[in-house]
Each structure stands twice: as C-alpha cells, then as structure tokens.
Amino acid sequence: MKTLSVLLVEDHLPIARQVTDFLEGHGWQVDHASTGKHALMLALEHCYDVVLLDLNLPDIDGTVVCERIKSSAETNVPILMLTARDSFEEKADGFGRGADDYLTKPFDLRELVLRCQALAKRNELHQSKVLELGELRIDITQKLAWRQTQALTLTTIGFRILVQLAQAYPNPVARSVLLHQIWGDTPPDSDALKSHIYSLRSELDKPFEAPMLKTITNVGYKLDLANV
Incomplete structure (x- = not known):
C-alpha cells in the first residue's frame, strides 16, 4: 500500500x-x-x-x-x-x-x-508522461504535442505552459502559478505571459474549428474540451 x-x-x-x-x-x-x-x-x-x-x-x-x-x-x-x-x-x-x-x-x-x-x-x-485529452496529445519526455494528429510547433515556454494546463485539467491554472512554474522566483511582467499565451493559442486553436485554451477572468487559464 x-x-x-x-x-x-x-x-x-x-x-x-x-x-x-x-x-x-x-x-x-x-x-x-x-x-x-x-x-x-x-x-x-x-x-x-x-x-x-x-x-x-x-x-x-x-x-x-x-x-x-x-x-x-x-x-x-x-x-x-x-x-x-x-x-x-x-x-x-x-x-x-x-x-x-x-x-x-x-x-x-x-x-x-x-x-x-x-x-x-x-x-x-x-500525471503520465504522455497526456491525452480528447484530440490533444502531449509527450512530455519528447517535448512534442499534437492536435488531431497535427504536430504543434511550440516554443519551449509555450510547451511548458501547455503541459501545466493539461496536468491541471479540467481545473484552471492561476496566472501567478504559471509565472512561478515557468520562471521561478524571477518572473517577468504579466505582458510576457500574455504574449506566450497568445502564441500558444495561435498554434493550438486558430487552425482548428473549436478553441481549447480559455481565459478565466480574474483567475488564469484552462483547457476546455466541452466543444472539441
């Protein structure tokens, strides 16, 4: 036990x-x-x-x-x-x-x-090394991700953000938690996180019919598979 x-x-x-x-x-x-x-x-x-x-x-x-x-x-x-x-x-x-x-x-x-x-x-x-959420698949070890079998081209930080959101699914991840998890005790200003979220959303959502990355007002971000 x-x-x-x-x-x-x-x-x-x-x-x-x-x-x-x-x-x-x-x-x-x-x-x-x-x-x-x-x-x-x-x-x-x-x-x-x-x-x-x-x-x-x-x-x-x-x-x-x-x-x-x-x-x-x-x-x-x-x-x-x-x-x-x-x-x-x-x-x-x-x-x-x-x-x-x-x-x-x-x-x-x-x-x-x-x-x-x-x-x-x-x-x-x-918390498996390979996360599968609906049509999203993430290989943490290889640092690769796919949606609908289409490979996603992500930056290093974008991939780390995606992993944090996937591991927390279906719950949201607070902005402060993302900042600490990605940058530790020396986080950049909030605009840097917004920029990385924008880039991640462009790769993860824009080529597809239904968005997965949702902004939760006054909280942070989450993955939403309801319409996927």
Whole structure:
C-alpha cells in the first residue's frame, strides 16, 4: 500500500483526531488544519496526495477554500469533501467548485481510505508522461504535442505552459502559478505571459474549428474540451 500525504481540514477536533489516528495507523502522513486560512497556507506550501476538506469551517466556507486551492496550488491535488451537507444542490455546488469526490458525514473510515487511494491513483495516472485529452496529445519526455494528429510547433515556454494546463485539467491554472512554474522566483511582467499565451493559442486553436485554451477572468487559464 502506497504511503499517502494527506491534508485534513476539519475544525471539529474529536473527528480530526479520529481520522488522523486512523490514517496514520496506515502509515500515512497527515497534516491538520482547523481553519480555512491555515488550510490554504499548508496547501499552497506543500504537495499533498489528497486534501480532505470539511465545508463548515469557522472562517472561510470550505467551497471557497476548494476553489482557491484548485486555482492556486502548484499541483492539481485531489480534494475530497467531508460534510453533513447532503442535498443534491449542495453536492453539485461542491463539484462545481472543483471537488473530486464527496463523502457525507458520518462515514466509515475504511471507505475514506479506499476513496483516498482511488483519488491518489487516478491523479498519479493523470500525471503520465504522455497526456491525452480528447484530440490533444502531449509527450512530455519528447517535448512534442499534437492536435488531431497535427504536430504543434511550440516554443519551449509555450510547451511548458501547455503541459501545466493539461496536468491541471479540467481545473484552471492561476496566472501567478504559471509565472512561478515557468520562471521561478524571477518572473517577468504579466505582458510576457500574455504574449506566450497568445502564441500558444495561435498554434493550438486558430487552425482548428473549436478553441481549447480559455481565459478565466480574474483567475488564469484552462483547457476546455466541452466543444472539441
């Protein structure tokens, strides 16, 4: 059994202790946050295999925490929501904010382990060296990309941006995250990123009927396969 790194976001301490003890009993590493602010700090500083996120937090609603992690974390970490909110509308809202799975309280800790393992495995497979998203295929090792079997002529930075977007799919990638991932601690101004996005879009979208690269206002960019 693979050892997983888990961030548990839960303000009810008895539940947090119970979940932590059970997961650590499987040899997993568990960090705990009791507030949304602390959860965001940990999620953006560390790379976890899974985030277990309670929705009823004392400072920030869990759905907002979910959105912020998905838009700003360096990796596309799977998020499993743990909550007593069990209506269809509330679940739909959670999935709409970027949740990958949903477990209603009270839950069986054995089922929680199985869901965490499934999410981590799915995410690991998603980070394959060859990414295939609909008609888009990316060979990370060879640094080559195709759409509809047509080879794309990309700059080095354009290719790296495309890989970041593909690995995060279907979630958006924040501009700040792209700047840090591509240029590290010495990013250029935002116009440089816009220029590279324009060049990438010219190669990835303009020769084809439906665009894949979408701008998300006040957030960043994402790949969209809905119309492809």
